[in-house]
Amino acid sequence: MSRGSDPVTHSIETPDSPLAGSGPAHDRSTAGWDRVIAHADMDAFYAAVEVLDNPTLRGKPVIVGGSSARGVVTSASYEARIFGVHSAMPTAQARKLCPDAIFVRGRMDRYVEISRAIRDVFDAFSPVVEPLSLDEAFLDLTGSERLLGPPIEVARALKRRVIERTGLVVSVGVASTRMAAKILSDMSKPDGLLILGPDHLCAFLEPLPVERLWGVGRVTLARMHQEGIRTIGELARRDVADLKARFGSFGPHLYELANGRDPRPVVADWQRKSYGEENTFEHDLALDSLELRRVLIAHADALGRRLRADQVRARTVTLKLKLARPLGGGRYPILTRSASSDDPTDDSAAIAKLAIMLVARVTEREKVRLAGVQVHNLERADASQMGLFDSPAGAAAKSTRLNRALDAVARRFGDDAVTRGLARAERAAPSRRIK
Secondary structure (H helix, E strand, C coil): CECCCCCCCCCCCCCCCCEECCCCCCCCCCCCCCCCEEEEEECCHHHHHHHHHCHHHCCCCEEEECCCCCCEEEEECHHHHCCCCCCCCEHHHHHHHCCCCEEECCCHHHHHHHHHHHHHHHHHHCCCEEEEECCEEEEECCCCHHHHCCHHHHHHHHHHHHHHHHCECEEEEEECCHHHHHHHHHHCCCCCEEEECHHHHHHHHCCCEHHHCCCCCHHHHHHHHHCCCCEHHHHHCCCHHHHHHHHCCHHHHHHHHHCCCCCCCCCCCHHHCCEEEEEEEEEEECCCCHHHHHHHHHHHHHHHHHHHHHCEEEEEEEEEEEECCCCECCECCEEEEEEEEEEEECCHHHHHHHHHHHHCCCCCCCCEEEEEEEEEEEEECCCCCCCCCCCCHHHHHHHHHHHHHHHHHHHHHCCCCCCCCCCCCCCCCCCCEEC
């Protein structure tokens, strides 16, 4: 969502509510708060950037994602969401729901550029920022009241600063726990701000559907409903031993969240980050096909470029394959294979070599509809380190020079300006992922 209403005056709650937006009568102190955590989430980020750069799209249903028969919606403007379109929805279904939608392929380079500007704003408000993706992050505001003012004023200032810097709006939730802050930011969309004190936390959670809790996905939700648990309050009143017996160690964890206890801190640790590239194919590919090999090399090329830009190296490479065998309900088997090395790398060729080697570990000889490569276990780059595969100093230096040259071309002309002689793969949606 692009620049719209004044974020200071936009509030979805009244001043006398336990949830406060911009109400002047609300008690703005943090007395009794152990922690002050904000969750900031850009509204319909990819679609909003497209509208920002192309004002003729304003007010129209915009969908960012792949346009092929197997395309997936990455982001949808609120005008498209009215029709029921949402992220991760198949493009074909989105077209049926919203025939007049304007589909945009997506420009990941531009989204990353805006994301970096947003991160600069977040860093100005807190030294402890934990990004969850390109468009959302947790900020630890504990102890900042003396310097920056009450949390609600800090959140308002953050919203202003994001608009001034990027022309985009962000929704913010502020609470004493991570979970509550994220729920609040979701509830405040679009362009909203909600803050909740710890004394009201359990009463706030009580009527909410249980799927609001982190980790309650489709399978867990179905089991919860079988047990007669539909709200967070109903989960909070269950016997914790019974939950453990029925849901394993995940049961007590959900019990704690349901009772407003979430001790997880905001962690400003770049080592928590992983990078991934994946795409769904327009046609299924054989495991031993040249096309699949090309896709993995293309993914590795993109990953290496991103690692070098962030000055980090990876020790672990993971291959992800989605088999073309339907399980029903739109589900398909997913296989992963991983390998690690003592020597971290940011070299695209080394990542590609290992990803291709991992294909040989797949015993299922079926065609695949999706392939992805992820790198994790990251370390800060050190010029003295070797690559993932030992090589003579001369070869390593040559690889470094080549990567620098390719990076320079990509910065000037875009990521697709130079490839390693490979055909471009059909993408179901913009695939760059940072976690």
